[in-house]
Amino acid sequence: MHYSLKSFILILTALLYTGHSNALFYKQTKTTTISNAADTTWTIVGAGPAGIAVIGMLLDIGIDGKTITWIDPEFNVGRMGAHYYNVPGNALAENYIAFVNECHTFKNYSSPALDYLRNYYPYEACSLHIIIDALRDITAYLKTKVTCHADTINNLQFKENNWHISLKNNTFFTSHNVVLATGSHPRTFNYPCEYTIPLDDALDNTKLISHLQPEDTIALVGGSHSGTLVLKYLYESKVKRIINFYVDPITYAYDMGNNNTPEYNGLKGDVAQWAFDVLEAEHPASIFRIKNTDIGRASWIPICNKIIYAIGYERNAIPLIDINKNDLFYDDTTGVIGVAPCLFGIGFAFPEKIIDQWGKTQHTVGIIDFLQYAQRIVPQWTATKKTLPINLDAFEKLFAINLIQQ
Numbered sequence: 001m002h003y004s005l006k007s008f009i010l011i012l013t014a015l016l017y018t019g020h021s022n023a024l025f026y027k028q029t030k031t032t033t034i035s036n037a038a039d040t041t042w043t044i045v046g047a048g049p050a051g052i053a054v055i056g057m058l059l060d061i062g063i064d065g066k067t068i069t070w071i072d073p074e075f076n077v078g079r080m081g082a083h084y085y086n087v088p089g090n091a092l093a094e095n096y097i098a099f100v101n102e103c104h105t106f107k108n109y110s111s112p113a114l115d116y117l118r119n120y121y122p123y124e125a126c127s128l129h130i131i132i133d134a135l136r137d138i139t140a141y142l143k144t145k146v147t148c149h150a151d152t153i154n155n156l157q158f159k160e161n162n163w164h165i166s167l168k169n170n171t172f173f174t175s176h177n178v179v180l181a182t183g184s185h186p187r188t189f190n191y192p193c194e195y196t197i198p199l200d201d202a203l204d205n206t207k208l209i210s211h212l213q214p215e216d217t218i219a220l221v222g223g224s225h226s227g228t229l230v231l232k233y234l235y236e237s238k239v240k241r242i243i244n245f246y247v248d249p250i251t252y253a254y255d256m257g258n259n260n261t262p263e264y265n266g267l268k269g270d271v272a273q274w275a276f277d278v279l280e281a282e283h284p285a286s287i288f289r290i291k292n293t294d295i296g297r298a299s300w301i302p303i304c305n306k307i308i309y310a311i312g313y314e315r316n317a318i319p320l321i322d323i324n325k326n327d328l329f330y331d332d333t334t335g336v337i338g339v340a341p342c343l344f345g346i347g348f349a350f351p352e353k354i355i356d357q358w359g360k361t362q363h364t365v366g367i368i369d370f371l372q373y374a375q376r377i378v379p380q381w382t383a384t385k386k387t388l389p390i391n392l393d394a395f396e397k398l399f400a401i402n403l404i405q406q
């Protein structure tokens with residue numbers, strides 16, 4: 001009896017000390033130090049351009065920064081900041097200027113990098129480092145407005161009408177709403193070639209060169225914007241041969257004056273000009289464009305000693321415990337994920353579907369697209385009511401989600 005009373009007082013003290021209703025929810029082991037962070041209303045996972053856009057919009061519409069928690073291992077403008085600092089942008093500078101000016105929260109802030117971007121000539125393409133530097137400054141500014149954890153979410157579970165979140169370093173908290181702005185990574189295949197040059201390296205000319213020798217015959221798989229940029233770099237680096245496996249013919253994002261029909265996801269900027277002037281007009285002798293078929297690969301891959309896959313990106317993994325992945329439904333017009341209450345997605349991993357002006361269905365992945373999408377859908381997200389399914393147990397089990405960083 002005496003022992004029980006003592007235990008009860010200890011437990012009560014722990015609850016009062018942490019101030020969290022879930023203090024007893026997680027068991028502490030002898031070897032792990034577990035800490036509870038403040039429970040929160042909004043949790044944004046990912047600090048790439050999409051996560052930045054969502055934080056900006058939440059603040060713009062008056063959500064108190066104290067109720068927002070932001071999680072990212074680096075806070076370094078996501079994949080762009082990590083890999084594409086030396087990559088030429090594929091959009092006019094006006095798009096990046098709009099990103100930092102169309103959100104009131106960003107507009108109210110200035111720094112040398114932001115001022116440089118704002119004063120950039122809007123009608124020419126600019127290198128991605130100009131927007132990355134500006135977004136790094138915006139990130140630092142936003143970090144002063146919201147609660148941040150430089151960490152990775154490794155478990156996300158819907159329980160007791162709340163999202164229960166655990167971070168890699170064993171911090172736990174709950175959140176009413178969760179936004180996944182978790183990005184994507186380059187896809188690859190397993191074609192039989194010994195040496196693979198990672199796409200992230202191939203897109204940066206200074207890194208690509210370190211993988212190349214003059215006698216190389218390189219298989220380059222893919223012919224969209226990234227693939228054509230790499231093709232240009234390989235051609236300029238004067239490797240012996242480039243075998244470019246493609247599926248669709250080259251398309252351009254704007255009218256090139258040859259009666260082509262522009263496409264939202266066609267080639268843009270310098271890459272488009274090079275493809276038009278050199279690749280399609282001159283047919284360089286070192287470049288072999290081969291249709292990507294079983295016969296094409298069987299004939300040509302054996303002569304290649306290195307391979308690069310530029311075949312697009314896939315969503316960073318969301319391994320689901322006991323869940324058929326097909327059950328995870330994502331509405332690409334509202335950002336709502338699955339049947340879970342208050343779980344949303346945006347950005348490269350969860351892009352918006354549009355019908356472009358030429359009638360084609362596309363998913364938009366430019367950073368200005370993320371901001372404009374966020375402007376439309378974040379106010380809807382804040383108005384979302386949490387509705388509970390009838391069978392709560394089954395529902396909670398369904399949405400035990402483990403997120404693993406690629």
Ligand SMILES: Cc1cc2nc3c(=O)[nH]c(=O)nc-3n(C[C@H](O)[C@H](O)[C@H](O)COP(=O)(O)OP(=O)(O)OC[C@H]3O[C@@H](n4cnc5c(N)ncnc54)[C@H](O)[C@@H]3O)c2cc1C
Pocket residue numbers: 045046047048049050051071072073074075076077078079080084087088089090091095128151152153154181182183184203226316346347348349365366367368403404405406
């Ligand atoms: C070569 C190339 C050139 C491009 N050029 C342009 C351009 O010129 N103009 C343009 O507008 N767009 C461009 N884009 C598109 C743009 O870069 C991407 O769409 C953008 O980087 C994606 O942003 P994001 O925020 O969705 O994802 P990311 O930038 O990938 O950010 C996701 C973040 O989430 C974090 N994260 C993931 N999982 C977890 C987890 N479990 N816990 C915590 N954090 C997590 C990651 O660490 C990362 O920091 C380009 C893309 C490529 C590939």
